[in-house]
Amino acid sequence: MKVSIQKLCQWKQEGKPIVCLTAWDSAIASLLDSAEIDLILVGDSLAMVALGHPNTLPITLEEMIHHTKAVCRGVKNAFVVCDLPFLTYQTSITQAIKSAGKIIKETNADAVKLEGGYPAMVKTVARLTEIGIPVMGHVGLTPQSVRVLGYKQQGKSAIAQENIFNQAIALEKAGAFAIVLEHITPELAQKITDNLSIPTIGIGAGLDCDGQILVTADLLGLSEKLPPFAKAYTDLKNIIINSVSQYSEDVKNKKFPN
Ligand code: KIV
Numbered sequence: 044m045k046v047s048i049q050k051l052c053q054w055k056q057e058g059k060p061i062v063c064l065t066a067w068d069s070a071i072a073s074l075l076d077s078a079e080i081d082l083i084l085v086g087d088s089l090a091m092v093a094l095g096h097p098n099t100l101p102i103t104l105e106e107m108i109h110h111t112k113a114v115c116r117g118v119k120n121a122f123v124v125c126d127l128p129f130l131t132y133q134t135s136i137t138q139a140i141k142s143a144g145k146i147i148k149e150t151n152a153d154a155v156k157l158e159g160g161y162p163a164m165v166k167t168v169a170r171l172t173e174i175g176i177p178v179m180g181h182v183g184l185t186p187q188s189v190r191v192l193g194y195k196q197q198g199k200s201a202i203a204q205e206n207i208f209n210q211a212i213a214l215e216k217a218g219a220f221a222i223v224l225e226h227i228t229p230e231l232a233q234k235i236t237d238n239l240s241i242p243t244i245g246i247g248a249g250l251d252c253d254g255q256i257l258v259t260a261d262l263l264g265l266s267e268k269l270p271p272f273a274k275a276y277t278d279l280k281n282i283i284i285n286s287v288s289q290y291s292e293d294v295k296n297k298k299f300p301n
Contacts (some may be wrong), residue, residue: 064262
């Protein structure tokens with residue numbers, strides 16, 4: 044059955060962990076859907092894992108829409124969220140409405156995700172929610188701010204922790220239906236999770252979030268470098284290299300086709 048926002052909130056109440064992964068094309072998305080993943084994020088990390096960029100900053104709205112359409116074609120049941128790329132929502136609320144609206148009109152995504160908190164993003168989330176576009180928040184390490192934050196764990200000092208906590212509370216009040224907590228201490232993630240009625244989805248934020256998300260390329264062992272909090276469940280990179288080398292040998296030795 045198709046996963047809804049109501050289901051995600053119900054699962055938080057019931058203490059049922061929400062399983063989330065990223066996808067960038069129809070084939071991967073369809074496999075994740077077959078494995079009954081609850082929520083699939085078309086994350087802007089696809090700039091790195093599928094398009095060869097060094098970070099998430101260069102990806103465009105058109106590219107995100109192209110990949111989200113493909114992902115949606117592969118999904119029957121999972122809830123699909125599309126990331127708003129860098130500089131397609133930060134300059135004004137009008138720009139955010141146009142970009143998020145284009146995603147919702149042109150793809151089958153169920154919601155959008157944006158990075159950051161107050162004051163500007165909280166107002167943006169409130170306006171998008173008001174006009175009927177569901178928004179997932181994202182606080183802690185926000186990769187679109189890599190030039191300012193790097194990829195370091197966030198919320199180390201008491202002031203930084205209070206800031207992240209307040210942003211999460213403000214995003215819920217503004218209408219966000221869920222929030223990604225990236226690379227913050229488990230204690231802070233637990234405090235936020237306990238104080239919100241919407242689900243928290245952790246990545247590098249400990250066990251006490253309502254759900255977990257990983258970049259699927261990391262899980263499959265396809266990434267060049269794994270973040271410290273990620274886990275590769277298989278070594279697809281070497282499986283692919285070995286299979287392709289075997290094929291190459293067979294062609295060179297006239298063993299394929301046989
Ligand atoms: O772009 C992405 O893949 C993300 C996840 C890391 C949450 O935002």
